[in-house]
Amino acid sequence: MASQAEPRPPSAHDFAGVPGPELSAAQEIAWIEVIRKMEEVYSDLIQYEVELEEKNSALEEAQRFINSVLSAVSDILVVCDQQGRIQQVNLAFLTLTDLAEADLLGRPLAEVLAADIETLELCHWVEAGRGHDREVRFRSGGGGVSEMVALNCATRFDHHGLPAGIVLTGRPVGELRRAYEALKQAQQQLVQQEKMASLGRLIAGVAHELNNPISFIYGNTHALTKYRDRLSVYLEAIHRGVPEAERESLRRSLRIDALMDDLPALVGGTMEGAQRVADIVKSLKRLSFSETGAPEPFDLAEVVDKAVQWAARGRRAGPEAVLDMAGPLAVRGQPGQLHQVMVNLVENACDAVAGRSGARVVVSGRVSDGRVVVTVEDNGSGIAPEHLMTVFDPFFTTKPVGKGTGLGLWISYGIVRDHGGELEAGRSEALGGAKFTVTLPGV
Numbered sequence: 015m016a017s018q019a020e021p022r023p024p025s026a027h028d029f030a031g032v033p034g035p036e037l038s039a040a041q042e043i044a045w046i047e048v049i050r051k052m053e054e055v056y057s058d059l060i061q062y063e064v065e066l067e068e069k070n071s072a073l074e075e076a077q078r079f080i081n082s083v084l085s086a087v088s089d090i091l092v093v094c095d096q097q098g099r100i101q102q103v104n105l106a107f108l109t110l111t112d113l114a115e116a117d118l119l120g121r122p123l124a125e126v127l128a129a130d131i132e133t134l135e136l137c138h139w140v141e142a143g144r145g146h147d148r149e150v151r152f153r154s155g156g157g158g159v160s161e162m163v164a165l166n167c168a169t170r171f172d173h174h175g176l177p178a179g180i181v182l183t184g185r186p187v188g189e190l191r192r193a194y195e196a197l198k199q200a201q202q203q204l205v206q207q208e209k210m211a212s213l214g215r216l217i218a219g220v221a222h223e224l225n226n227p228i229s230f231i232y233g234n235t236h237a238l239t240k241y242r243d244r245l246s247v248y249l250e251a252i253h254r255g256v257p258e259a260e261r262e263s264l265r266r267s268l269r270i271d272a273l274m275d276d277l278p279a280l281v282g283g284t285m286e287g288a289q290r291v292a293d294i295v296k297s298l299k300r301l302s303f304s305e306t307g308a309p310e311p312f313d314l315a316e317v318v319d320k321a322v323q324w325a326a327r328g329r330r331a332g333p334e335a336v337l338d339m340a341g342p343l344a345v346r347g348q349p350g351q352l353h354q355v356m357v358n359l360v361e362n363a364c365d366a367v368a369g370r371s372g373a374r375v376v377v378s379g380r381v382s383d384g385r386v387v388v389t390v391e392d393n394g395s396g397i398a399p400e401h402l403m404t405v406f407d408p409f410f411t412t413k414p415v416g417k418g419t420g421l422g423l424w425i426s427y428g429i430v431r432d433h434g435g436e437l438e439a440g441r442s443e444a445l446g447g448a449k450f451t452v453t454l455p456g457v
């Protein structure tokens with residue numbers, strides 16, 4: 015516009031040659047006033063024109079920006095008016111359908127959908143303005159149909175906040191599926207790596223834990239072998255019927271009395287070492303998870319009930335155990351493994367309150383937000399804050415030999431995690447001791 019021949023404002027000269035009667039002074043002043051006004055109007059016009067040009071170029075820039083964004087988006091995008099007529103599509107949609115933009119604009123959306131039944135459903139869906147994913151195919155260029163697309167629908171509102179149409183966005187399902195498969199594979203690899211890493215930690219732990227008792231069993235056996243040799247010499251002399259003085263001298267030189275005093279501790283220590291090895295092996299057997307079948311649905315409340323009875327068996331003065339189950343707790347998985355988890359939590363709680371007067375263990379279960387939550391609380395001395403995570407480490411135990419190996423919580427943690435859940439340790443507000451919370455996906 016600006017490049018065209020520049021118009022110029024009229025001036026008094028323009029009227030100088032106008033033939034007519036001589037102007038009076040008053041008329042001349044009026045003319046000058048008119049011309050001044052015209053000049054003003056003209057300069058306003060020029061100003062408006064400049065502003066208009068600026069606005070126009072900003073608008074064009076905004077349009078270019080929106081177009082570039084729409085073309086860059088890899089999801090398909092279709093905008094329709096309230097009557098379901100296509101108002102705008104993006105490049106991804108044109109590529110998917112192999113149709114020309116000019117053929118699409120103004121056409122009813124229903125005409126570009128592949129199947130009539132889907133069309134009908136989609137129209138209802140669109141009318142309802144619901145945003146759930148829906149899988150559809152579009153008609154494509156050469157009379158064929160497009161890939162299946164997962165579509166999402168949203169209502170578009172005008173600047174008064176009134177519905178002005180709908181916006182459909184979507185992505186070919188094949189692409190989504192490929193991305194999902196890749197993600198699943200990556201996740202499986204991570205899980206596998208994590209399993210190998212924790213197996214490695216366990217083996218290192220087992221080696222360390224077994225090394226200790228085995229080395230003192232070795233040491234003791236070595237000492238016992240020497241004692242046996244000295245005793246053999248002494249007994250052989252007695253059997254030979256050596257005189258008393260010689261026997262007493264042998265008794266002193268072979269330090270038979272000290273040996274006899276040492277024997278109970280040596281044998282006891284060896285027994286203790288063997289017991290520790292046996293405990294560790296027994297605990298490791300728990301790891302073999304005999305159940306590997308397909309996960310099955312079951313009632314966790316029943317499993318908890320049995321586990322409480324199981325854990326309480328064989329305890330002479332067991333704590334008062336309170337079971338508070340809010341109805342059945344439907345979960346899916348391996349009931350035997352979760353039984354093991356519950357037994358361990360209840361046994362730990364019973365151990366924590368053993369010997370206390372008014373000892374209490376409360377096990378409660380409920381469904382919350384679709385998740386099954388079971389808590390085991392006690393009024394024992396609780397867990398120090400710095401140990402809240404360490405208790406899940408393999409071989410962390412504060413129990414004496416023969417009482418615990420420190421594998422219970424580690425194994426339980428793994429089982430709960432394999433069931434898609436979480437096992438957490440904390441403080442029981444209600445009872446003052448420890449609180450363990452198992453959360454599992456409900457079914």
Ligand SMILES: Nc1ncnc2c1ncn2[C@@H]1O[C@H](COP(=O)(O)OP(=O)(O)OP(=O)(O)O)[C@@H](O)[C@H]1O
Nearest residue numbers: 362363366396405411412418419420421422423448
């Ligand atoms: N309810 C609890 N109150 C206080 N401390 C606890 C409680 N439960 C577990 N702990 C602490 O966590 C440690 C580890 O528990 P975990 O069940 O892993 O092993 P453990 O009971 O010692 O031995 P195992 O279960 O192998 O026989 C326990 O030794 C104890 O110190």
Ligand SMILES: [Mg+2]
Nearest residue numbers: 358362422423
């Ligand atoms: Mg335990």
